[in-house]
Structure formats: C-alpha cells, structure tokens
Amino acid sequence: MSSIFEGFLSTPEILDAFSERNFLDAMLRFEASLARAQAGVGLIPEAAAQSIIGTCKVELFDVAKIVRESGRAGSIAIPLVKSLKETVGLFNKDAAGYVHFGSTSQDVIDTALALVTRNAVNLIEADIRKAVAALLVLARRHAADPVLARTLMQPASVTSFGFKCAGWAAPLARSLLRLRAAGDNALAVQLGGAVGTLAQMKGKGPQVTAHMAADLKLKASAFPWHTQRDEWVALGCELGLLVGSLGKIAKDISLMGQYEVGELAEPAEPGRGGSSAMPHKRNPVACMVALAAAARAPQRVAALLATMPQEHERALGNWQAELAEWPGLLMSAHGSVRAMAHALPGLQVDTKRMRANLDTLRAELPQDAADEWFNPELAGLAAGQAHAQADAVQALVSQTDDNKRTKVTP
Structure with a gap:
C-alpha cells in the first residue's frame, strides 16, 4: 500500500x-x-x-x-x-x-474498510490531542512574548507568539470535534x-x-450505503481539512525557522533534519511531512467527491476508485499529525531573536510609525487574548473526551 x-x-x-x-x-x-x-x-x-x-x-x-x-x-x-x-x-x-x-462483496469490503479506518482515526485523534496540548503549553508560556506579525508576506505589526500558537491550536481542536462526529456517522x-x-x-x-x-x-x-456515500465521504473531507490546518502550522513554522528569520526551530536530535553536504543546516523535517501531506490530500478528497455519482444500487468503477484513494488519504493525515505531534512539544522558540527582528524593523522607521505599530509592549495587549483563546480551545478538546462521546443513532 x-x-x-x-x-x-x-x-x-x-x-x-x-x-x-x-x-x-x-x-x-x-x-x-x-x-x-x-x-x-x-x-x-x-x-x-x-x-x-x-x-x-x-x-x-x-x-x-x-x-x-x-x-x-x-x-x-x-x-x-x-x-x-x-x-x-x-x-x-x-x-x-x-x-x-x-x-455481497461490497458488504465485506466496506465493513472491513470501516474497521481499519476506525483504528486509523483513533490514532489520528490521539496525535491531534498531543499536538493541541503542546500548542496550548506554548500559548500560555509565550502569551506576552512579542513577535512580528506578517501579512501578505511582509512585516505588519506586533502580536504575541502565544496568541499565534493559540491560533494554530484552534482549528486542530475543531477538527477533533468534527472528526469525532463524522466518524460516529460514517463508521458503520x-x-x-x-x-x-x-x-x-x-x-x-x-x-x-x-x-x-x-x-x-x-x-x-x-x-x-452501497451507493449512498455521503457520510463516508464526509469523513474523508474532514481528514482533508485537518491536513490543511496542519499544513498551515507547518508553513508558518518553516518560514519562521529560516536562517534569516531564526525565530523557531524544530527539535534537534541525532539523525533528524541533517544535511550530508551542509552540516550547518537543520532541515524542518516535520514541517516537510506536513506540507507534503497538504499538497497531496486535496487530490485525494477531490477524488472521493468525484466518485459519488454511482450507478443505481451498485457502482461500476467509481466505488472501486474511491477504495483506492482512501488508504493514501489516511496515510497523509496520520503522517502529518504524527510529525507535528512529535515536533511541537520540543519546538525551540528564540524570543531574543523575535525581539531583535522587531527592533531592527523599528529602527528603520520614522519614530511616530515605530511607536504606533512596532512597540513590543503591544504584545501585552495580545497576552490576555492568548490565554482566553487557549482556554476556549481546551474546552473544545474536553468535549471529545471518551466519557462525553456523542452517540449517533442510526
């Protein structure tokens, strides 16, 4: 496979x-x-x-x-x-x-696919929880640490790194909630x-x-549900959304980890992210995995949607095409979330470099503009929002605790 x-x-x-x-x-x-x-x-x-x-x-x-x-x-x-x-x-x-x-043949294949998919979704949910937990720790730890925000790939104003981490965590928590509901409906x-x-x-x-x-x-x-694939494909769509959210986090981290920026780095460990030709490099491998998944998952999801117009009571070709796409989507989803769940707890945050990047830009601007837009004290305004958003995300995750799982009636 x-x-x-x-x-x-x-x-x-x-x-x-x-x-x-x-x-x-x-x-x-x-x-x-x-x-x-x-x-x-x-x-x-x-x-x-x-x-x-x-x-x-x-x-x-x-x-x-x-x-x-x-x-x-x-x-x-x-x-x-x-x-x-x-x-x-x-x-x-x-x-x-x-x-x-x-x-019939489809009965045994679809049910077997539901069984292995359930196990895969359980693994994915567990790693989402780990990734969210790591992001919430970062959000609270760095709630008041200033960092340069960027819009349209250009310097914007000051935010806090903790607020940024809480923003990364929120869509993962929402994905966890939606995956749980979609799985309850689809895994039949x-x-x-x-x-x-x-x-x-x-x-x-x-x-x-x-x-x-x-x-x-x-x-x-x-x-x-031989040819009524809506709930099944809905689960696939939720997996695609999850992969996209993980890709967004990976994109930001990889940009902030560029040598010229130097604000973040993935954990350093033997055999991880090295270069045989350039020993000074530390390649963001987890980000690479998540970004590769984000590049592939949309095509998988599109293929699932494209196979939905199935003939009468049993499909000729479209069901078979759907089956072929499903493992790849789950491979991308778990590869992405596992990579980020392993990297985020050890993410290296250089708050001094964040402050230095702000100060460098501030020094190049007229005094009035610098005071208004690039004062590091503005991060304090975001600190309260960072804590509040972290609390809200934690409440979302709590809704998916096993003892609170929503039961879907047939």
Whole structure:
C-alpha cells in the first residue's frame, strides 16, 4: 500500500493497518461476525456458524495468492470467500454453503474498510490531542512574548507568539470535534446483500445488522450505503481539512525557522533534519511531512467527491476508485499529525531573536510609525487574548473526551 517515496511521509501503524494481511484479517472478522449474527437469529445452524468462525483466521490463508487472484475476479472479496468456503469445507462440508450467506462483496469490503479506518482515526485523534496540548503549553508560556506579525508576506505589526500558537491550536481542536462526529456517522456496518434488500435473510436483516454492529463496535446503519456515500465521504473531507490546518502550522513554522528569520526551530536530535553536504543546516523535517501531506490530500478528497455519482444500487468503477484513494488519504493525515505531534512539544522558540527582528524593523522607521505599530509592549495587549483563546480551545478538546462521546443513532 506504499512506496519507498511515501513510506517516510506516513507512519508504521497506518502502513500496517492497510497491509494486505491486516485488511484480509478485517474481512474475515466480518465473515465471522456475519455467521455469529445469523446463527443468533436462526438463519443458519449454530454448528455451521462455529465452523465458519473457527476458520476465519488469517494465518490459515494464502494472502498473496488471494491478492493476485483479485485482479482477475474484480474484487478482493471473491477469491477470499472462495478460499474461505473451501477451507470451511475441509472441516465441515455442510457448513461451507452458509459462508457469506445473503451478503455481497461490497458488504465485506466496506465493513472491513470501516474497521481499519476506525483504528486509523483513533490514532489520528490521539496525535491531534498531543499536538493541541503542546500548542496550548506554548500559548500560555509565550502569551506576552512579542513577535512580528506578517501579512501578505511582509512585516505588519506586533502580536504575541502565544496568541499565534493559540491560533494554530484552534482549528486542530475543531477538527477533533468534527472528526469525532463524522466518524460516529460514517463508521458503520455495511450489509445490504446483492441490491440492498437483504432478500435472502427472510426479514431478519435488521436484526443481523444490529448484532454485527454490537459485535464489531460499529454503527448499525438503518440503510445500506452501497451507493449512498455521503457520510463516508464526509469523513474523508474532514481528514482533508485537518491536513490543511496542519499544513498551515507547518508553513508558518518553516518560514519562521529560516536562517534569516531564526525565530523557531524544530527539535534537534541525532539523525533528524541533517544535511550530508551542509552540516550547518537543520532541515524542518516535520514541517516537510506536513506540507507534503497538504499538497497531496486535496487530490485525494477531490477524488472521493468525484466518485459519488454511482450507478443505481451498485457502482461500476467509481466505488472501486474511491477504495483506492482512501488508504493514501489516511496515510497523509496520520503522517502529518504524527510529525507535528512529535515536533511541537520540543519546538525551540528564540524570543531574543523575535525581539531583535522587531527592533531592527523599528529602527528603520520614522519614530511616530515605530511607536504606533512596532512597540513590543503591544504584545501585552495580545497576552490576555492568548490565554482566553487557549482556554476556549481546551474546552473544545474536553468535549471529545471518551466519557462525553456523542452517540449517533442510526
């Protein structure tokens, strides 16, 4: 799911989440849950369900072979289900006919994608919290420290560095709130059968869906979402907004870290940000990762939006195109937030250089203009706002505590 050129822009956890083995394991969790739920409502024999559940172990399958065969089959689900039926049949011939009963390829793939995406979103949320916490520490610590504000890439007036940090934190806190809501809506069991009606389940489809949702800890959607992708794509859009907000922080830090400016620097540690040709350089690697993600995520989000006009009850091409974009978006999102979450706590702030840059500009201006616009004491006016905004951001983050999580009804 990755290449040599993008692996270092993501994280090992996300790369593993979307590995072939892990995704097939999630698909097998769907099949086991389906059999368990169907036995629970009397659709299939309990003995058959137990045989299926006992066989849904990824180590029993040739993952590479299944992936190879998916190209010819047009879906990873087809060779997996075929192999699962064959393997179940080795132990219980009668149970093989109940494998994947009443469901369709998209059901297992979409639900597996929801499972691995949930894990990815949890990782992203945890790192957002770390990044916000680090920014709030900086906001309070430097609430009254003056720094030159810039507008249109030119010197503007005086603000405080703490106020700037609180401004960086606010959109991350809002993203955390929106991601939580979008995830509650989007991370759902997909179960509709061939055309969404679950015709083979004899009216017990909603019960099966509810059992599976409880088992897999996903939302029990009231309707199949085979070609109704709004809530799913909305989650992707929120990830794109998050990446853009992280890119904005990275852009500011990288500009303030230029040698000629010298106000900020990423943490220094062995093997981080060095140059083989120029030993004096300290490359802002975290900013690089976040900016690379911000350059790539918009195309991923646009592709998700472009795939929404899907044909009738099951799509030909657009759903498949959507699937191909999703891992890359999550890789960019977690790579970006992890990079900033690691860099921000150790961000090196040179308040003397900030003051010197102000004084240099102030000395070049007429006295009246310097007193009005570039007096470092103006930072004191921003200090109160910095503390107030930091408190407001902290209150936003508190709304997403696990014990306050909003439950979304189907």
